[in-house]
Amino acid sequence: MSDRFLHDIHEPPRSEFTHNLYQRINTPMQQKPIQIRRFAFGTALCLLLIGISLIFWPASRVFAQQIVNKMGHWLFPNLPTYAEQYELAISTSVVDQPLATGAPVEWQAPPLLSLEEASAQAGFNAVGLKNIPSGLKLVSRSVSFPDELNPFTAVTTVYSDGNSNLSFTQMQFIESSQTVELPVGDALVEEVELAQTKALWIEHLRLSTYLNADQKVEPMYANVLTWEFDGMAFRLKCTPGMSQEEMLEIAQSTIGQ
Amino acid sequence: MKQSSNTDDHFALFYQEQVDRVYNFFRYRFGDNTLAEDLTSITFEKAWKKRFRYDHNLAAFSTWIFTIARRTAIDQYRRVKAEIPIEEMDHLTSEETLEESIQKREDLARLSKLLTRFSNREKELVALKYGAGLTNREIAKLSRLSESNVGVILFRIIQTLRKEWEVPHE
Numbered sequence: 001m002s003d004r005f006l007h008d009i010h011e012p013p014r015s016e017f018t019h020n021l022y023q024r025i026n027t028p029m030q031q032k033p034i035q036i037r038r039f040a041f042g043t044a045l046c047l048l049l050i051g052i053s054l055i056f057w058p059a060s061r062v063f064a065q066q067i068v069n070k071m072g073h074w075l076f077p078n079l080p081t082y083a084e085q086y087e088l089a090i091s092t093s094v095v096d097q098p099l100a101t102g103a104p105v106e107w108q109a110p111p112l113l114s115l116e117e118a119s120a121q122a123g124f125n126a127v128g129l130k131n132i133p134s135g136l137k138l139v140s141r142s143v144s145f146p147d148e149l150n151p152f153t154a155v156t157t158v159y160s161d162g163n164s165n166l167s168f169t170q171m172q173f174i175e176s177s178q179t180v181e182l183p184v185g186d187a188l189v190e191e192v193e194l195a196q197t198k199a200l201w202i203e204h205l206r207l208s209t210y211l212n213a214d215q216k217v218e219p220m221y222a223n224v225l226t227w228e229f230d231g232m233a234f235r236l237k238c239t240p241g242m243s244q245e246e247m248l249e250i251a252q253s254t255i256g257q
Numbered sequence: 258m259k260q261s262s263n264t265d266d267h268f269a270l271f272y273q274e275q276v277d278r279v280y281n282f283f284r285y286r287f288g289d290n291t292l293a294e295d296l297t298s299i300t301f302e303k304a305w306k307k308r309f310r311y312d313h314n315l316a317a318f319s320t321w322i323f324t325i326a327r328r329t330a331i332d333q334y335r336r337v338k339a340e341i342p343i344e345e346m347d348h349l350t351s352e353e354t355l356e357e358s359i360q361k362r363e364d365l366a367r368l369s370k371l372l373t374r375f376s377n378r379e380k381e382l383v384a385l386k387y388g389a390g391l392t393n394r395e396i397a398k399l400s401r402l403s404e405s406n407v408g409v410i411l412f413r414i415i416q417t418l419r420k421e422w423e424v425p426h427e
Binding site: 014176195232 | 269272276277280284285293294297298301302305307310311312315316321324327331335361364365368377383387388390399400401402403415418419422
């Protein structure tokens with residue numbers, strides 16, 4: 001089938017535009033010394049004022065932290081995690097403690113869709129993971145759809161060895177959806193390089209609780225790597241935490257699939 | 258990873274190879290020559306700033322520059338809804354006559370109007386294929402679709418566009 005009509009619309013850019021653009025990006029602009037001094041002084045003054053406000057006004061510090069911890073549609077403010085907020089609500093009796101009813105709950109195997117099935121359900125190409133540490137086995141892959149709290153379609157894949165869980169979530173946000181918050185409490189949040197894009201590393205993120213081998217309640221922590229690529233949001237989460245290097249290696253395997 | 262001291266020379270070569278394709282990618286995507294120049298400038302300014310981070314072992318330069326171009330297009334789409342003005346003639350390329358140039362602009366505007374019925378992904382595939390001149394394989398790498406998927410989607414789009422294109426219009 002002839003698509004000649006589409007090729008015929010092709011037109012080269014103006015030579016003046018091409019030449020000027022290259023000159024502009026290639027040649028550093030020469031500034032007069034006095035302008036540079038003024039610029040440097042103004043910058044130093046602004047930084048000093050920002051530093052003072054961050055030290056003396058907690059609200060501005062919180063605001064700055066909220067600005068820094070952002071990845072695409074996700075915002076990671078340094079507020080108590082959802083688990084911590086819930087525990088606080090229970091301990092102050094704002095929320096009733098859930099009662100043990102004693103009625104047995106029938107265990108249901110989590111869904112294990114193939115990549116093709118997940119892609120068909122989600123409406124986008126689901127990405128698989130490589131470089132999975134030995135011992136971790138694929139236990140589930142499921143698709144979830146947008147709701148009030150989560151404005152995205154997600155494919156979630158979980159690997160487990162009985163003690164550790166590695167979950168990988170690929171999300172496609174609804175167009176024009178607002179940012180979604182995930183409070184990170186006191187977790188360390190830093191920007192890292194992933195392939196040729198930026199990712200956020202969240203270390204020691206407090207999740208809920210679990211019963212240890214001695215049947216004692218222990219808080220659960222995870223390490224998280226989150227990034228965006230080609231319009232999709234990705235999250236890799238491991239409990240208990242895997243090293244940053246290991247998780248970057250796993251995340252790298254998803255780029256370019 | 259850092260590039261060698263020849264980075265700037267390589268960039269000059271890559272620029273000459275890719276500027277036409279990037280420019281036409283934006284033309285086909287947004288149907289506006291002036292906007293296409295602006296977005297091409299933004300793309301290459303970003304690429305120039307990040308030129309030391311480009312690693313030829315990880316991706317071809319065309320893949321890298323079009324990753325930046327696509328993000329620039331997404332930012333633009335989020336900023337404003339693309340409109341399709343019919344531009345006044347203010348310059349000609351040396352090889353074109355006035356009539357040819359006007360015809361091309363009318364065709365571009367017409368294409369943009371026809372493309373409004375397609376999704377952003379489909380518009381982008383048309384821009385990558387016919388504006389940027391990428392192969393289906395290159396498009397598949399950028400868009401995370403399979404190569405056959407790209408072929409099927411483009412075939413469907415062209416079928417529809419061709420029918421509409423052949424309808425006489427004013």
